Amino acid sequence: xxxxxxxxxxxxxxxxxxxxxxxxxxxxxxxxxxxxxxxxxxxxxxxxxxxxxxxxxxxxxxxxxxxxxxxxxxxxxxxxxxxxxxxxxxxxxxxxxxxxxxxxxxxxxxxxxxxxxxxxxxxxxxxxxxxxxx
Amino acid sequence: xxxxxxxxxxxxxxxxxxxxxxxxxxxxxxxxxxxxxxxxxxxxxxxxxxxxxxxxxxxxxxxxxxxxxxxxxxxxxxxxxxxxxxxxxxxxxxxxxxxxxxxx
Numbered sequence: 001x002x003x004x005x006x007x008x009x010x011x012x013x014x015x016x017x018x019x020x021x022x023x024x025x026x027x028x029x030x031x032x033x034x035x036x037x038x039x040x041x042x043x044x045x046x047x048x049x050x051x052x053x054x055x056x057x058x059x060x061x062x063x064x065x066x067x068x069x070x071x072x073x074x075x076x077x078x079x080x081x082x083x084x085x086x087x088x089x090x091x092x093x094x095x096x097x098x099x100x101x102x103x104x105x106x107x108x109x110x111x112x113x114x115x116x117x118x119x120x121x122x123x124x125x126x127x128x129x130x131x132x133x134x
Numbered sequence: 135x136x137x138x139x140x141x142x143x144x145x146x147x148x149x150x151x152x153x154x155x156x157x158x159x160x161x162x163x164x165x166x167x168x169x170x171x172x173x174x175x176x177x178x179x180x181x182x183x184x185x186x187x188x189x190x191x192x193x194x195x196x197x198x199x200x201x202x203x204x205x206x207x208x209x210x211x212x213x214x215x216x217x218x219x220x221x222x223x224x225x226x227x228x229x230x231x232x233x234x235x236x237x238x
Contacts, residue, residue: 097193
């Protein structure tokens with residue numbers, strides 16, 4: 001599916017800016033037509049990834065980027081960060097709560113991309129409403 | 135722009151209650167963890183956490199609830215959560231923590 005719009009946000013690896021990521025994703029998801037419950041779900045999933053990136057970054061001087069890729073049928077959100085030794089950011093997540101939440105709220109999640117310029121990518125599809133019989 | 139969290143608590147003869155309002159995320163988690171764990175350590179009763187004004191919680195915050203429950207259970211006490219909003223209840227359901235806590 002051809003991408004329609006791209007939005008990029010660059011944030012410091014500092015906990016105080018995760019709320020900025022939540023506000024941004026809420027704005028984007030709402031603007032492109034997701035319902036309020038789905039916006040909340042996507043927001044929670046994005047926040048989990050941001051928190052995890054900050055936890056593994058090891059330095060608040062670093063930055064990470066969130067890429068919103070909007071197409072007619074889906075929203076893909078990718079995260080990139082120049083952090084050494086990170087391929088699978090949820091690999092050492094002890095309780096697994098973050099990944100459980102992301103898996104529940106997003107339709108597709110690529111946790112350990114190899115040879116890509118992002119460290120995690122996840123997608124939410126627009127719901128297709130069947131009009132059969134109408 | 136940062137998340138805000140307010141935690142108040144009452145430990146009387148009748149009840150041990152914590153009221154949490156705002157957002158529990160990676161930014162506010164440390165402050166919340168310190169206060170909640172201290173409250174659990176100092177109290178001798180079962181604890182009720184009122185979440186009616188809790189707008190947001192992430193996995194860090196859920197982990198703190200679990201840690202507090204483990205602490206309470208060391209002395210045969212329990213933690214119950216009340217007035218949880220639907221968006222937060224959903225997180226408890228997804229993670230299976232609804233089976234661990236008394237939710238009312």
